[in-house]
Amino acid sequence: MQVGDIFATPLPMNKYGAVKVMNIINHSYLLSITSYIGEQIPTIESKGIHHILITESIADGVEKPLFEWTNGRVPRELIFIGNVSLTADEIGVESNIYAGEWIKECGIDVYYKWREETDPIGFELEMKSQIEEADAYARKHSVSKPKKMMDDQLFWEIISLLDWRKEDEKEIIEAAVKELYTFTAWKIRHFEETLSYKLFLLDTEEHAKEMGEYRFSQQDQHFSPDLFLYARCAVVARGKEVFEDVLSNPSKMIKDTEFETLLSLSSEAYYLKMGKEFEYESGCSYETFSNKEGWSNNL
Template sequence: MAKEMSRNTVSIGDIFAVSLPDGNYGAIRVADEIDNSYLVITTPYIGTDIPSIENELLGEILLQNRFFYNNDKALVWVEGKVPKEVVYIGNIPLSGKIICSSFRGKWDNSVGIEVFLEWRWEYDRENFEKEIQEEEKRINEEYKKSQKPKKMMKDETFWSIISLLNFNDKNDEEEILEPAVHTLAKMSVKDIKEFEEALSYKLYLLDTKEHAKNIGEYSYDEETQDYFSADLFLYFRCSVIAEGKECFELTIKNPRNMTKDNSFEPLLSLASEAYTRRTGKEFEYITGCDYESFSNVEGWN
């Protein structure tokens, strides 16, 4: 008989029924446990009723083929307590170890939905694809709207910190950053976030097609764009800022002044290093503008 199961009694091999968006049920199985994390299998079962423990599908793993999947097993590590809504069915011991490196995050009610998505792919593909395309379009529109900086550090203060970068032929990356990190770490957490915001916005402004066409050997070419490195372009943009205010302003006005064949990736860690030194914690802050290459949609049109 089905019953609700608490997180404290979860064991490897436990089977749970999950509610799917269309009112049907799916079933998941716990395959492994490490501390507060569980490896969960989505089984191929889908039906109007909660399956009995004797159902053969509960011992199998769903194979995924929707969109970019290619017979990929529906396995994922999740963390935390089992949602109250799942229903315990029983336990089927595993015969061997299952390896998986995929991690989703919190164990919520979406775990196990893969069987429903695969059903849509097989029996309702046209509508399914249309819905996904519309959702991607909506997300892209929202993303474009969200590209506005939050409160930034004043330019004078920002560039004074950048000027502390100790470039020297003998210095390694840590030594180059140290004076700037030391100064920023003495400021408030608010100041550190505002520095990161200013840095992200400046990198965002440099994220244009014309700037990408002027980075030297690895420049963007519309005919051979497959060879263009988005990461390298970001690091080249970092180099422009690391060279100081005058270089940045000249490059913003004229993309031909873009740094050639020179990068400085460590700049991206300056605020996080300062924050950790200031608080002893990891820096978790989302800026208003994304500095990753191609984020400046208008700059790439």
């Protein structure tokens, strides 16, 4: 494996795309997705093979190339087509997005963009159908594990954009919404999945007992499941260090504080992106009492 190697990737509908290796650190590889998509396996001379796929933010007009770190062996379905030296602009590119193990679907974003451009209505129906099928399967088999999530470092970078200098909650999340909006619709879903899972992890009796005035108690019936959800939102909204500290030590749960607005971050970004309501069901529900292990003594 060398920097500059280009691999053809199989895509749905009998299409092919291509990815290029931009950097190698130990057994991790920084990949760029090229703009090539076609019915033939590309060659080094194919149109689009030397252009990195980009997404453009309507909010600020900034074009962002798609770079993702991956690791593991090259999937057998990928086809090596040659090596092209990095251009001056490509040398030293960076990314904080980790896509997990190297899989054959690593070039799927060019297919999504092509489908959105050529058949937006059909593509939306196709994606909605896949989501509904996955959700139905999860409900049928009582699955309580997350689906595909966003890279953890990227998730917390978005959360760090919450501006606590603002007084209005909508203004607090505004910068984070605009940043999340620059990603694809699927990445927004991955963010929502990550948020849901972190809220799910905090959904325990021990944390509920430490939320303040309206804490959970066997003797006192004033506990509110909704307020506990909003209290968990406040923990996640305060960032990685606070979240990890509270998760491992329930006694450090933030007292008498809530931040319900965090739940609207994904839907706000998705509406800006797609112009429609955000419909998504996560693998792990963030609703109170969903974490059965966390409430094993009361369920």
